[in-house]
Amino acid sequence: MTKKKKPVLTTLEREGKTLGLYMTLPAQLLLLFIVAFPLCMQLYVSLSWWGPLDGVKWYYAYESLNWFGNYGEIFSDAKFWGSLGRTFLIVAVVVPVEFLLGLGLAMLFADKFPGKRVFYSIMLMPMMIVPAVAGYMFFMLFQSSGPINDILSAISGTKVDTVWLADPDLAMISVMIADIWQWTPLMFLILLAGMVGVPEDQIKAATLLGANAWHRFWRIVLPRMKTVMIIALVIRSVECFKIFDILYVMTGGGPGVATKSISVYILDLTFKDLEWSYVAAIGLFILVALSLIAVVGIYYMQAAQKKAEA
Amino acid sequence: MASIELINLTKKFGDLTAVNDLNLVIPDKEFVALLGPSGCGKTTTMNMIAGIEMPSEGSILFGGEDMRTIPANKRDVGFVFQNYAIFTHMTVRKNLEFGLKVRGVEKSEIKRRVQNMADLMRLNDRLDWRTSKLSVNELQKVAIGRSAVTEPEIFLLDEPLSNLDAAFRAFMRTELKHLQHEFQQTMVYVTHDQIEAMSLADRIAVLDMGLLQQYGTPNEVYNKPHNTFVANFMGSPSMNLLPCRLTNGGGDHALDFGDAGTSMIEDGELMRRCKLARNADVVFGMRPEDIDIQPREVGRPGIDMEVSFVEPIGPRTVVHLSAGSHSIKVAKDKQYPIELGAKVKAEFPKGRCHIFDAESGNAIGLE
């Protein structure tokens, strides 16, 4: 084995590196400011019973030190697991539906047709709406004397006056519909970008080899979109796991706990129960869990990539 | 039977007429080249035959059957794209299998035919490679093999050799000829390279500005060009075209080249054709390899010229001659002994001259 030689840098390259370090400084400082110190603080506070109403500053949290008491509590906290389960349920329903709808829409928009630009812009609009405002729109729509019931009445011919947001199951469905409305356009946008990225010549070649529309989609377009699909699914899943704005404005997590997602649960703990040390523990727990998922995911993706290249 | 008939075929893109009233019959099992400069409508014609584009007017018949309502994926034509359009997300084998799979051919049969094709195209050791690792030459072979494996009766090739290096191009030319013998398809071959067209095709259709200029065997197109465009396009170096006047001095016909002098016409055939000329202004054409260079003392018809440039290009020497405002190229053997500035006579042998109408560019009196 020969020792790997350090590359010799020219003066210009060295100047560049020095300037580069200065240029990254603001971003690095911001990152340090929001990650390093808060993370230590969160860990420290999470090891105590400290709360904002204790009358002592947070750095005196050691006075109520309880080591891993908060973490132990997580495992027996039915409300926590309940809201985590609901969050996963939302992700599990909403993301695939958004994906399929987005894919269908992308197929409709794949070719050129008159009016495409206008329709395309309109289709993107939902995801530009401020989520809290979108939540409020759907809050209005789902009122018992609101337009949704009105439309349903018109279609079914009988008077529908469902109280959507007061029924546990229907409230959950309403929230899901709102999220689907807002974020299907994102799937559509990403998937369409992937779809038009498929070289037209290959589609033509497939056609001339005898492939019908189904073959072309299944054998040429879809396989070429694999990466794009994974990116779309990952981004949406991560974002959907954080679901808060739309849901909180529509139902506040209710009725009861019917739509309480993990974010709403944490908010309640923070402002209603003021159990900040416990919130810190939950936060760290989620952080570690998500990081593990991310690391495993990246590992598998790199492995798959290597396999594909071999 | 897979003859191709194009009847009054026209394609318009907005104001642009890409193909204008094209009539062409491509007999079964023949190799026809569509030849022309870029933008002449040859690729559009090909796309219409394949069904990728619909004609604005006119019709296309395969073996006498109208193709108007048959979509591209049902026409059963092989098509090789200029950039190959290889499915880059598949292996070579998957590429070759594609056409058979979508036709629902039985698995064992697919395997057999793909194997045969791989043998034929010498792609055996590449079958399970990803296409991203292949060289351009190999991609070309995959593209041809992928289309040929379904054994279409009609095979369309869009400038398939233009991206290859010179040596492989020559090799692929023989390979293609070979393939056509093997499978007995009707082949339509789009190219802008006249040498490729001459060497491969049974017939050549020369197109320009969407119009058919001439359709005939390579021999006909080369030796009896119907107009100045074809004359100029075929051959390298291309035909010398000299504008001149037909004069009628003392019963004898002569060509007046203005400041380059005049030349009597002795050639009977040329004489006959000159008599048909409506117009005194004509274009005189002569292939570079047909012109003789003689000392001036020899008293045969021709014009006195001076050697202005000598271009040794490997197998041949191209001698540039000029007189007055005219200049011509003459192709001679390699190491042709001639000096710059030599005063010579360019002689035009009998039976090799071409004469075109100056206005329309059409050949005069060609039967």
Next chain:
Amino acid sequence: MPKPLHSYIWRYALILIAVGLALLPVAWMATMAFKPHTEWVTSASDLHWWPHQETWGNFEYIFTGQTEAVTVSHERTAGKPILASLVTSLLGTLIAVVAGTLGAYAVSRFKVGGNLPLGVLQLRLFPPLAVMIPVMIMWAFLGAMDTWWGLSLIYGIVTLPFAFWLMKTFFDEVPREIEEAALVEGCSWFRVFWKVTLPMVKEALASTALFVFILNWSDYVIALLLTRKEWVTIPVYMNSLSSAMSGQMYGAKAALGLIAALPPVIFGIAIQKYLVRGLTFGALKQ
């Protein structure tokens, strides 16, 4: 490729349905914003989309705190929250874009910065609520709670990943030859960045800024946690806009919602061609 007519009919039918569904909630809010108080809540029997009597009263109400038909007056008008949203979104955008652009150039050109690219990306992975306790403590300690600069600072940080990754992809696309030519002329690296590269990505920089602005403007949860009264933003203010006496202030909220919805929709359409790139952190290009 030629297609039969009926496939067009199907396509347009489906697209019109999709477009209709995308527009429906927005349309309801938009018309609600112009409905007078008496039409806010209706029995299902006389539900109507278009206001019988169009009015600007709702806008009047949110800006002045009162309008004729509404008896309950509101002492806090929408002026300050709109100002708060504008100021904090703009400053947050400024912080994110400046830090992101500088960092992205350094990483793209000089391969420095180590873990910075992944570091900023992980800011996007975690639910903000899971990590807000220490931030709230810090903000209280710094006196940043419920201030314009405190909110701007956190906005700048949470949208930094978008600014960084977007700008990085744009810098990656700038041909090196142009910069090298300038270097050969004797320019320093910083001059090259400032005078050559940055002007070349002007349009991209503007799009990035708009994109980041949309994200900041859309925030709800952070403002909910870090503001109390003085600097609440539009979404937080909007949710507080109902009172025990008047019940849901449908029309007023719809009017405010319309105001809040407009800038992102307009900007979003303006930067359409970079949306995919922005939303996927540069992983995909349109």
